[in-house]
Amino acid sequence: MSSDVRFTDFKSDKQPTWCPGCGDFGTMNGMMKALANTGNDPDNTFVVAGIGCSGKIGTYMHSYALHGVHGRALPVGTGVKMARPDVEVMVAGGDGDGYSIGAGHFVHAVRRNVDMTYVVMDNRIYGLTKGQASPTSRSDFETSTTPEGPKQPPVNPLALALASGASFIAQSFSSDAMRHAEIVEKAIEHDGFGFVNVFSPCVTFNDVDTYDYFRDSLVDLQEDEDHDPTDYEAAKEVILDSEKEYQGVMYQDENSVPYHEKHGVTEDMSEIPDGAPEDAMDLVREFY
């Protein structure tokens, strides 16, 4: 790991095809800064990307990366981390990828507390398919497939994480570049599953959850000096607050022990002998 890594080292030379003004630009920049600030370099970093606009991130960043099947980014990240505890794993996807098709994996990745970072670019809309309701769309949000709104409450991803036993829950806003990078950095440094829901506005298909909306309404927990992220009850309060939306680290379990430590998974599994293990005939003798 070199000490002179700059965040631009995590940038590929491929120009993003996101719409001009897309929140994903800011989200990605913050991720790259956070990775560089935490002493990682592209050769020891693995980014797993989901499907959707957000999933393109694997192409625009420079690192080891896999852009996989819709909704299954977290399982891939889990496998990478288990095989290689020495590698920094960052999983990125959208609200559809994480809270709809991949919701089941989200719950279980949170429970496992695998030591990786999960950044969800939440724009409350399906952008790549040109504007359908997402699991975080408001119940009255009109789209091509929900002309009168979905008529169902949006998923509260933070509450879902909390209910699943999360050890780190945070939220950020792509446009508040410094805070966003700081929060992702904390998620990377957290010993366990660092979950950050990022408000990453879609300027093309979502005219409700806009930059202006978040700028005007978002409450920063850092300015609220009373908020102690290690206080579970306090975290519960802000996460379940139906009146306001927050940015900052809502919850962090200081005693979090990541999966691989609990299970004694410490070795680099890529290294194996040239033949069967030396004592392998013992495996056969077990069957006497």
Add this chain to the structure above:
Amino acid sequence: MAEDLNWAIGGEAGDGIDSTGKIFAQALSRAGRHVFTSKDFASRIRGGYTAYKIRTSVEQVQSVVDRLDILVALTQRTIDENLDELHEGSAIIYDGERSWDAEIPDEMTAVDVPLKSLAEEAGGAIMRNIVALGAACTITGFDVEYLDEALEKRFGGKGSKIVENNKEAARAGQEYVEENYDLSHLGYNVETTDNDYVLLNGNEAIGMGALAAGCRFYAGYPITPATSIMEYLTGRIEDYGGHVVQAEDELSAINMALGGARAGARAMTATSGAGIDLMTETFGLVATSETPLVIADVQRSGPSTGMPTKQEQGDLNMALYGGHGEVPRFVVAPTSITECFWKTVEAFNLAEKYQTPVFLVSDLAMSVTEQTFPPEAFDMSEVEIDRGKLVDEDEVDEWLDAQGHFRAHAVTEDGVSPRAIPGTTDAAHMSTGLEHDELGRRTEEEDERVQQVDKRNRKVETAREQEDWDYREFGDPDADNLVISWGSNEGALVEALEYLEADGIDVRVISVPYIFPRPDLTEEIEAADETIVVECNANGQFADVIEHDVLTRVKRINKYTGVRFKADELADDITDKLSEEVPA
């Protein structure tokens, strides 16, 4: 044919049938006898008929037959279910003190043993099955002392008192029959030898093969009959620095395994039934991202939930064609329990050499059958590991483009690209399920698309040329009658040859372990007067493939009752089939 003995214990699920059967199988194995076991069971923990059957001989046995010599019946249904297999020389051990009135055909020998009472005297009713094993020892002339070692293995962890009680229970059964019955007219006499055998099933062989091959990461979701691979690895893989994770579903399991493989581990997953349907979603990604992955499908009866605890070879088409688009792959189907081991080792090598998904297609019959082998059948010094084009830091340079990007999907002559894993300096790259260029970046350029499709397909062609895709052959190589099989039918077919030979019918058996790529059987089929393809499914999926390969029609023997082929039954089927007209 060596003299074989067919023994079974049957009762309700939850009666300890399986563990009792296993103890007897182990005792026979310790006595230097070969054993081949089979199970009739229901997908329930309690209730429903279940049986554990053992065929044993001093010579290798590799099939069940339609004959049962000694039956321990804990329920009337056990007797009823097996009436076809019982004969006038059969002995049926039952407990006359229990509430049911045993109805045993007059021509058979009823051996009424107070299993429960004797077990209680020895220390607890729970040992009644062990009393029955003791009783079986007397009937078969098998020294009860051989049971001791098996009892120690089974109950050793529970303390010496339990072990001693069980030994006493076995002796109580043995003595009771000795004192109350003269069964010498049945003529059973179990010989022993000094040979040492190991006793294991197909799933254990797959798990052991995985460990031998350096598999360090396994992700799976429990499903009958694949779970025991996961159970085998759990608690053992850790000794080699590996780990097993129980995923939330099969969608996750295959993606976790894929992640492990991309990180550089030899990784696998295994499933069955609907689990392979879910995994199908990711087949294409494994192939286009060129990730080495071993996916085991322990087939069970389908479709849908089908008969989850019954045998079928119904997933051949799924393994060959599953997944949207065109997915290059290898499909390997072990034909015996030892081959479950060796083909697993081979699957890992194929996966890494060609950076391609490898389907290891086994089946329920093989997964639950325990069979004896000399330990040398799993000679670990023969295990070879080939990691293919895994590059180290010194080799990275030659695979960089002018801008210094690592060409993870470089278009090469043999189709195989260099593979770099995280931590390899200057080789960071992405891979994707999208069509991509040499660098792994999305493309829809026509030329690049064609180049990448061709290179992936070329890997299969390279493998076709470089690897051995041969079949296994038994019987008379010059026979006019050719029988072709895939997967686990091999043992029954090999034994069927002996019945056929006795009837003067010469048969050449070709047992195919490679489904794709597979051996070209044109010459073999053209040389034969008659060709029959044998498989455990209704539609003849392998027969279809063979007909397509050779452009001819073949006869088919299909069994889809949920029960594997039996040697004697198969011999009859072949005889009947030979006299039929060839289909038009």
